Amino acid sequence: xxxxxNQAFLELKENLEITGLQSSTVSTRQTNVREVVExxxxxxxxxxxxxxxxxxxxxxxxxxxxxxxxxxKSDYYHQFNGQNGGQAxxxxxxxxxxxxxxxxxxxxxxxxxxxxxxxxxxLIDVVPSFNRQGGGYLIPNSIAQSWIxxxxxxxxxxxxxxxxxxxxxxxxxxxxIKAWNKNIDRHFRSFHLEVLAWSILNGVTISNFxxxxxxxxxxGRELVSKQNPDPAGYSGDVGSxxxxxxxxxxxxxxxxxxxxxxxKAEAYEQRxxxxxxxxxxxxxxxxxxxxxx
Numbered sequence: 001x002x003x004x005x006n007q008a009f010l011e012l013k014e015n016l017e018i019t020g021l022q023s024s025t026v027s028t029r030q031t032n033v034r035e036v037v038e039x040x041x042x043x044x045x046x047x048x049x050x051x052x053x054x055x056x057x058x059x060x061x062x063x064x065x066x067x068x069x070x071x072x073k074s075d076y077y078h079q080f081n082g083q084n085g086g087q088a089x090x091x092x093x094x095x096x097x098x099x100x101x102x103x104x105x106x107x108x109x110x111x112x113x114x115x116x117x118x119x120x121x122x123l124i125d126v127v128p129s130f131n132r133q134g135g136g137y138l139i140p141n142s143i144a145q146s147w148i149x150x151x152x153x154x155x156x157x158x159x160x161x162x163x164x165x166x167x168x169x170x171x172x173x174x175x176x177i178k179a180w181n182k183n184i185d186r187h188f189r190s191f192h193l194e195v196l197a198w199s200i201l202n203g204v205t206i207s208n209f210x211x212x213x214x215x216x217x218x219x220g221r222e223l224v225s226k227q228n229p230d231p232a233g234y235s236g237d238v239g240s241x242x243x244x245x246x247x248x249x250x251x252x253x254x255x256x257x258x259x260x261x262x263x264k265a266e267a268y269e270q271r272x273x274x275x276x277x278x279x280x281x282x283x284x285x286x287x288x289x290x291x292x293x
Contacts, residue, residue: 005269012289013172015059018064030068030124036102048069049067049068065125066124068124071130071137077138095110102117110142137150173213174193174197176213179289189238191238192228201216210266217255217259262284264280274292278290279291
């Protein structure tokens with residue numbers, strides 16, 4: 001039970017973590033999935049990517065997806081590249097490979113750039129890829145029938161380095177930002193928010209989580225309206241899904257409202273109105289944030 005804002009933010013931080021047992025389940029299952037693919041296809045490398053690899057995934061696990069990146073031998077690229085629907089064909093090959101083992105898993109399907117295995121408790125996205133000439137990787141986009149350049153290992157490096165520069169406080173703060181995003185019906189793509197956080201908080205001291213969150217919303221009001229390039233240098237603007245004046249204004253409005261609420265919550269706290277401060281923070285973070293007791 002929280003009786004102070006500081007206690008409440010510590011509880012918020014804890015509420016965003018998956019349990020040790022869940023983490024163990026994820027570890028075992030993703031290892032098994034990688035072994036299945038490696039046994040059937042010629043795999044050069046496989047590793048975890050996404051928010052789980054960057055340690056920015058938030059609870060509950062049932063709403064999360066675990067990203068497995070599989071680097072295939074270039075022969076498969078030559079086999080499918082140039083074909084009409086070749087990217088989809090590559091994903092279908094991975095799907096067929098997984099289906100041989102996961103015969104009782106009802107939902108295994110192609111999902112844009114990955115093959116998604118929908119287990120009862122969480123999802124695993126298997127992303128086939130190829131080493132890219134000049135660095136990074138190529139992954140299929142079955143919808144646009146194209147190849148996307150990316151480097152998820154670089155993203156993990158950037159995240160780890162940035163978190164270390166903030167003495168371990170950046171990752172928890174990013175998770176709090178993701179809690180806000182969930183509370184506004186996941187208006188923003190998760191990775192977009194991480195890129196914004198890396199940029200906004202670069203060289204800034206996170207003295208405490210309330211002020212850090214408020215600072216993010218403050219600077220994000222302007223930054224979200226601009227292009228936000230992939231810091232790995234491959235995938236262009238990570239905010240390109242926010243298209244048109246109306247969508248941009250809506251995105252800015254989400255940040256503006258969150259900023260105003262954060263300022264209001266801090267003002268309540270300064271006046272000693274802890275219950276009002278905590279209730280206002282709950283308007284930002286939803287049920288992840290504890291109620292005043």
